[in-house]
Amino acid sequence: SQQGEEDPQALSIQEGENATMNCSYKTSINNLQWYRQNSGRGLVHLILIRSNEREKHSGRLRVTLDTSKKSSSLLITASRAADTASYFCATARAKLVFGKGTKLTVNP
Amino acid sequence: KAGVTQTPRYLIKTRGQQVTLSCSPISGHRSVSWYQQTPGQGLQFLFEYFSETQRNKGNFPGRFSGRQFSNSRSEMNVSTLELGDSALYLCASSLAAGGVYEQYFGPGTRLTVT
Numbered sequence: 001s002q003q004g005e006e007d008p009q010a011l012s013i014q015e016g017e018n019a020t021m022n023c024s025y026k027t028s029i030n031n032l033q034w035y036r037q038n039s040g041r042g043l044v045h046l047i048l049i050r051s052n053e054r055e056k057h058s059g060r061l062r063v064t065l066d067t068s069k070k071s072s073s074l075l076i077t078a079s080r081a082a083d084t085a086s087y088f089c090a091t092a093r094a095k096l097v098f099g100k101g102t103k104l105t106v107n108p
Numbered sequence: 109k110a111g112v113t114q115t116p117r118y119l120i121k122t123r124g125q126q127v128t129l130s131c132s133p134i135s136g137h138r139s140v141s142w143y144q145q146t147p148g149q150g151l152q153f154l155f156e157y158f159s160e161t162q163r164n165k166g167n168f169p170g171r172f173s174g175r176q177f178s179n180s181r182s183e184m185n186v187s188t189l190e191l192g193d194s195a196l197y198l199c200a201s202s203l204a205a206g207g208v209y210e211q212y213f214g215p216g217t218r219l220t221v222t
Contacts, residue, residue: 033210042112042198042213088151092207095164096141098151 004032004089004099012105019076021102023089024069032065032072033090037101043088046074079106109134112201112214120220126187129217133180133201139163140182141211142174145196154197157182158205186219194221 007022023032031050035043047063049056049072056063062075076083086101113132121127133140142154153166157176174184180201186193196218200211 030207033207035213040196040216040218042215043200043211045210045212048210090207094206095153095156095166096207096211097153098143100150 004091004097006087006089006099006102008102009100010103010105012107013079014107015079015081017079017106019079019083019104019106021074021087021089021104023072023074023099025072025089025091026070027091027093029067029091029093031092032063033092033096034061034063034072034074035088035090035098036085037088038085046087076104079104081106081108109136112199112212114197114199114214114217116217117215118218118220120222121189122222123189123191125189126185127189127219128183128185129197129199129219131182131184131199131201131214133182133199134212137201137203137212138180139202139205140176140180141200141202142182142184143198143200144168145198145216146194151198154184156205163205189221191221194219 004025033048034046037043049065060077065072088101090096090098139158141156144152155165156163160176176182196216198216200213202211203209
């Protein structure tokens with residue numbers, strides 16, 4: 001079964017707006033990772049946040065992790081049309097388990 | 109560094125046949141993981157190899173198998189293909205096993221079973 005569950009399943013916004021995606025999981029983890037996938041292609045790693053970290057930034061991306069609530073969020077600020085993709089969270093505990101993803105559409 | 113490469117990129121097979129997919133990891137990476145991606149089930153973990161040893165296995169039937177060579181290149185094999193095996197098969201390499209570090213994905217092999 002999937003470990004991480006992303007919410008929402010789909011998100012449509014205008015360019016320049018911020019996009020927030022959430023991920024919930026069920027068991028303890030070593031780290032949580034976010035990936036992006038453009039239509040039918042391989043995944044690209046975005047950010048890895050370890051279980052003892054609470055927040056991490058990378059360019060326009062901000063990830064938070066709340067281990068007490070077993071949840072994480074990915075914030076993309078000032079979105080661009082090129083950010084249109086599916087975003088997956090993956091939890092690491094002996095292996096990497098992916099959620100079903102959030103499909104983000106950024107309209108020009 | 110060159111990225112993860114997968115061959116072939118596209119494959120069409122008939123039910124009952126078998127198929128072998130290949131993955132070359134990033135130089136220096138000793139861990140290779142395989143995933144199956146379908147619209148219905150999403151990304152499902154197949155197995156992970158590290159230093160030629162299978163470290164973990166997902167919940168797939170024995171028709172799915174893999175191996176890793178001494179140069180870290182990996183192959184996965186699916187025997188007696190079924191229609192439901194049609195999927196995008198992704199491999200990913202990493203410095204270590206178990207999701208300790210980020211994974212780098214190849215472009216995938218699109219398998220169609222008719």
